[in-house]
Amino acid sequence: MAIPRITVLVSGRGSNLGALIDAEHSGLLGGTIAAVLCNRADAPALAIAGAQGIATQVIEHRRYADRPGFEAALAAAIDASEPDLVVLAGFMRVLGAAFVARYEGRMLNIHPSLLPAYPGLDTHRRALADGVRIHGCTVHFVTADVDHGPIVIQAAVAVRDDDDAGTLAARVLGVEHQILPAAVRAFCEQRLVIAGRRVRVKGEVVPAAAFAVPLPESSAAVTTEIPAIDRSSA
Numbered sequence: 001m002a003i004p005r006i007t008v009l010v011s012g013r014g015s016n017l018g019a020l021i022d023a024e025h026s027g028l029l030g031g032t033i034a035a036v037l038c039n040r041a042d043a044p045a046l047a048i049a050g051a052q053g054i055a056t057q058v059i060e061h062r063r064y065a066d067r068p069g070f071e072a073a074l075a076a077a078i079d080a081s082e083p084d085l086v087v088l089a090g091f092m093r094v095l096g097a098a099f100v101a102r103y104e105g106r107m108l109n110i111h112p113s114l115l116p117a118y119p120g121l122d123t124h125r126r127a128l129a130d131g132v133r134i135h136g137c138t139v140h141f142v143t144a145d146v147d148h149g150p151i152v153i154q155a156a157v158a159v160r161d162d163d164d165a166g167t168l169a170a171r172v173l174g175v176e177h178q179i180l181p182a183a184v185r186a187f188c189e190q191r192l193v194i195a196g197r198r199v200r201v202k203g204e205v206v207p208a209a210a211f212a213v214p215l216p217e218s219s220a221a222v223t224t225e226i227p228a229i230d231r232s233s234a
């Protein structure tokens with residue numbers, strides 16, 4: 001069987017792209033990154049791809065009068081790279097229904113929250129504001145309903161009392177880098193079966209470490225006294 005071809009769409013830093021490249025070099029991706037497409041000419045992700053000799057192309061959304069024009073150019077570039085799978089790895093443009101339909105069942109996204117909690121932007125700050133104790137990330141198939149497609153893999157991390165959005169983002173990013181390559185590999189090995197809103201994953205999903213939710217270090221210092229229950233009037 002031919003090695004599955006993967007086209008990665010990026011907008012910025014490119015650390016998830018780096019994790020995919022590392023997995024391919026380690027023989028753990030199940031496919032080959034055929035192209036990296038980016039909507040920003042100044043994105044550091046382009047240099048990460050370029051340093052590995054991966055073909056890159058910039059399709060700047062700003063140069064198009066409207067979204068259909070941008071998406072037509074993007075689709076042309078994707079199709080020219082002949083991918084079996086399209087991966088949105090920090091791609092920060094909302095994609096229209098027609099575009100999404102074109103790649104239905106073969107486009108994955110990594111999102112920095114435990115969906116369906118916190119779709120959209122600014123997930124870490126919102127999670128902290130809500131006081132959640134568990135946060136994480138999700139790899140899902142892309143549907144027209146943004147951040148609501150069938151979930152493939154999730155990984156959780158503990159939220160610590162002294163976290164700010166930056167420290168929490170860094171902890172989540174660590175597990176993003178584990179589950180995105182794992183999800184891509186499962187797709188390439190044809191181990192993902194979409195059934196309605198659910199995805200069945202055949203075989204090993206992800207290294208167990210990705211699911212570890214260590215207790216916050218600060219939990220040892222919890223001093224809140226739990227009041228004794230007065231049962232005298234019961």
Ligand code: GRF
Nearest residue numbers: 013014015016090110111112
């Ligand atoms: C990641 O947190 C990803 O989940 C989100 O955007 C960020 C991209 O980071 N969609 P990077 O460019 O992969 O470093």
